[in-house]
Amino acid sequence: MAIAARTTAENRAERSPRGKRLSDTVARGPLHVFLIGLALLWLTPVVGLFVSSFRTVAAYSESGWWTALTNPRQLTLQPYLELVQNxxxxxxxxxxxxxxxxxxxxxxxxxxxxxxxxxxxxxxxxxxxxxxxxxxxxxxxxxxxxxxxxxxxxxxxxxxxxxxxxxxxxxxxxxxxxxxxxxxxxxxxxxxxxxxxxxxxxxxxxxxxxxxxxxxxxxxxxxxxxxxxxxxxxxxxxxxxxxxxxxxxxxxxxxxxxxxxxxxxxxxxxxxxxxxxxxxxxxxxxxxxxxxxxxxx
Amino acid sequence: MSVTSADVRARPERARTRRKPSAGGSKKWVAWAFLAPAAVIIGALIIYPTIDTIAQSFQNESRQFVGVDNYKAITESPRILTAIRNTFIWVVVAPALITGFGLIVAVLTERVSYTTAIRVVLFMPIAISGLAAGVLWRLTYEPDPERGALNVVIGSVVNLVGGPGAYPDATVLPEAPVQETSDGALAARSTVRPGESAEIGLVNVLDEEIPAGATQASEPQASGDSIPVVVWRDFKPGGGEPGVIEEGELGLPGAVVELTDASGEVVATQTTGPDGSVSFSGVGDGPFKAQIAASTFSPGFEGIEWLGSSLVTPALILAFFWMSVGFAVVIIGGGLSALPRDVLEAARVDGANEWQTFRLVTVPLMRPVIGVVFVTLTINVLKIFDLVYVLAPGASQDEANVIGVEMFRTAFSERNFGVGAAVAVLLFILVIPIMALNLRNFRRES
Structure with a gap:
């Protein structure tokens, strides 16, 4: 991975003298959107479980986990407190x-x-x-x-x-x-x-x-x-x-x-x-x- | 390197004289002393059991020889045949899909400055157990259109195109002069012409479906060339008289009323106002039929049963895709960074575009690494157990079945060792080509 990072840096270094750097960045807009979108997509199920672990059974059966992001009052330590005694x-x-x-x-x-x-x-x-x-x-x-x-x-x-x-x-x-x-x-x-x-x-x-x-x-x-x-x-x-x-x-x-x-x-x-x-x-x-x-x- | 210890140096003379004659004999003994723990464990817990499982597959529970009965049982069990079919689907679809996507993403991540960050995020699921992935995806695949993340995303797109209708459950009374058309609209039986009116009474309209602004419905008054149509709730507390607009029966706002000509073509569309009425004018002579469009009764997006029996295998493969793409990206990415840069540069200088460089230079050079990823994924897919066992709910477990799970179910949930062993042997036979490939590669290298 270290090698990969270095070669990427080299590639950029080679290109910048041609003065294409800005237009490159613009042209690569879709690439950035795709890769960052992909990464967010990959994280979503993990975040979903993390948020869900702070919700009650009642909240689970009522609404999706993401509603807790705008309504943090749903979040509670209750499940973990109960686990401690389990x-x-x-x-x-x-x-x-x-x-x-x-x-x-x-x-x-x-x-x-x-x-x-x-x-x-x-x-x-x-x-x-x-x-x-x-x-x-x-x-x-x-x-x-x-x-x-x-x-x-x-x-x-x-x-x-x-x-x-x-x-x-x-x-x-x-x-x-x-x-x-x-x-x-x-x-x-x-x-x-x-x-x-x-x-x-x-x-x-x-x-x-x-x-x-x-x-x-x-x-x-x-x-x-x-x-x-x-x-x-x-x-x-x-x-x-x-x-x-x-x-x-x-x-x-x-x-x-x-x-x-x-x-x-x-x-x-x-x-x-x-x-x-x-x-x-x-x-x-x-x-x-x-x-x-x-x-x- | 300070590892050479003092006592090693202390006795050089004796060691030197002892070593020469013993090079052959005692070396072998020493080698076996080093190998012994591993050899005993592997012999007792892998090699012997493998042979014994093959024997067991021709025997019943009490270890009497039964010929190929256990294998015959496999061909007669729909559940096991489903497992074989699914394993086949997995092997054909998953490794190719993941390797191909991994290759593309690996190449793309090389072009940005945050290569490592993206690869780490994609790679992370590899540290997560199949069980945990099963729980994560059970949550994501929740069928409820309000609570399942995937269904909410799809639902919001579907509802953009055509959301739920105003009165999803509404119907008409059996005796009403209304019929359901082939596409789900409710049409008045009698035709109308300009100067005539139509009314369609609906029942089974829930109170909470009626908007707050709805007002009393009234008999449509036709005048001139207009065609008024009223949609109302043909019901009031106590029942009321069917087919008659009475005091206390509300007009139904928000219903989509269409006027169709003799060929069934829609010529005009309007949405009812607070008193449930619309009025068409300037549409021609007719005759027309008035109908409430099917969209008024559309239930909207009801959520996809991802883990129901028809979609469960694709859904499982998607979850496995999530788990494994990072592996492909990291291995292939490692290979890419070792590619000779001058070759790629030469291709670009010679006028090859990015796609040509990728297809004609990168892919052929990467073939060995791609092969390794593909083979590793194939073996993982063949052996898959926990993701399938955990993610597929009980109701669709049979439909989601794969060989790795079936072996456990037959042998340990149902205590049928004979057939369980036969299923294990089947799995073993499927990995033999990969074993042969590994051996060939290994011998070629050494």
Whole structure:
């Protein structure tokens, strides 16, 4: 994105000497209208939910959310004040954290170990095993739900937070290994070779060289995994129902009485959305890098 | 780089002598030690279950072999067939639409100074869950024409062209000498000529529909070549006598009265005044028929049922479009900024216009990146679950069904593991071409 911004600046710099700048701006009127209109259009549903989360059920059934913009008396903290006392919601929020934090940390740790082996340790069959990882990238998780449900039943963890964590780790691994291996392979082998000659064990090289050098990719991946597991619905619906259910499952269960539960659904969804959005805006660069690396490589 | 630790440096001699003979044997052991956690988890929770699901798809609940019964059940279930049809629609429409639009927007955003800001706004929904997007769009698609954002926008445009009529619910009494025309107007049966009058009595007119200024209706008085027409409410407290204009029965202002000739062509139009009367003059000899135009009874825009069974899949695709365009814009935008500027400049110098440059230079150079975006979107569309599961209301869930949702419903809502596994295998078969493509690309690169 930084590069894109620079080239745009260059383009403008090239054009201005021709004295076309003003006429350019005028000619580009429709372009500006289109792009800014598009951006506003994209923001509207989010603003709509935000405003709706400060309205009562009565207001919801009476008028559209935008009427609150001209009539701010409709806005009330009531839905949030009621949410504060809603114990099942806070249990759900806590469950979401309990699932997404360990799941993302574990994926990154386990994948980093494997990615190091794929990138920098010679062993027989390495390329073939990595091709298997590439193949697994696209396996739909629906393909594993039934047998894993049985497996978790046998292990006695079905219906717990642990079940959701373990499943997330498994299905996060192929992408995580793929992404980290592609990054690690760009770290020059000379540095590692020097360390090996100096007598460092592979574990030491991994901890003291690979992890610090691979930090940009690891950070991207961590953010990705966190948002991915935080946003999950399907895995939790299957493996962590009831008292282990995370926020999304709780909100989904309220959708059955959409109209009358809007005072729970709207603020609840806003809470659920705000965490990944904050992470996204705080670490936007890593996020975009991760997407680019995952998609283009 | 201060990472090389002290203890690494402390024992150079021993390490050097140990390393050489062990390069082959123990390296393999070390590699597997690094791989082991991932290998165990992937083996137990992806590879084994994939094989087991394939086996399950040929078995019943108690895991007895049943041949292709589960697959036969798929072909016999209208709900699952709908899911397959919808997934097909999704795959054909969504990735192409999003990639194409994303390419255009990516190119356009490059030309303004606020490239990053626009791209971030478009990209933002990617951080939002399918569930949250479902809630956002449920709100946007609200069918009520007053409360749904999309319906309000469309309604305001529709009502500009033709708003609701003055008396949407009004009808005539069955015995009245009035008939409904094919286009919804109410016409007096008898014809009129200049010097004659017509009256049309309406019932089922709500008090709140009658404007405050409405006055007592009176018998039309024809004179000369004028044709007076009265529209009144043929009802008063207590009932009144049908077909007769009585004391206490109001004229209906705002009704659109038309005069039609023998061929049904409208020759004159007027809107009734406070006493419900109009008067046509100078229209010719006739004979004419007086009628109240259909627009008077138009209910206006009643809101589109976006999530009703007929529109639900397009509506879902639109929501997915909102979620995913940013992904296409950012990836393609990243590719654009890496394009060789001199090639584009050379094309412009050679006299290519913007469109030619875009079509003949930019698009071909961008083909690999466009391909990646398209394939990624295709796989996301094939696996889609939460947006469909959350956004489609219960009543249209069957009509909105896709394979990813159907697998969950069959296997876990209905506890039918055999058919559920068969649906999962179907989904797996659909991703195999993409898997093959990934593998080919990967092997070509390395």
């Amino acid at each position: 114990e099942s919601l806070w249990t759900a929020v806590l469950n979401t954290v309990k699932i997404s934090v360990p799941a993302s940390l574990l994926v990154v740790m386990i994948a980093a170990l494997a990615a190091y082996a794929f990138a920098h340790i010679e062993f027989k069959g390495r390329d073939w095993i990595f091709i298997l990882v590439v193949a697994l990238l696209v396996v739909p998780l629906q393909m594993a739900l039934i047998p894993v449900a049985r497996l978790f039943g046998l292990a006695g963890i079905f219906g717990t937070v642990t079940a959701a964590i373990v499943f997330h780790v498994a299905f996060g691994l192929p992408f995580a290994i793929f992404l980290l291996r592609n990054f690690f392979i760009g770290i020059p082998g000379d540095i590692l070779e020097a360390a090996r000659i100096d007598g460092a064990s592979e574990l030491q090289i991994f901890r003291r060289l690979m992890l610090p050098l691979g930090m940009p990719a690891i950070a991207s991946l961590l953010i990705f995994q966190f948002i991915w597991t935080w946003n999950d619905l399907l895995v939790a619906l299957v493996f962590a129902p009831g008292s282990s259910a995370p926020l999304n499952v709780y909100i989904r269960s309220q959708m059955r009485q959409y109209g009358t539960s809007i005072d729970i659904i709207a603020p609840g969804t806003f809470i659920s959305m705000s965490v990944p959005l904050l992470v996204f805006f705080a670490f936007q660069r890593y996020f975009v890098q991760g997407i680019l690396a995952g998609a283009v490589k």
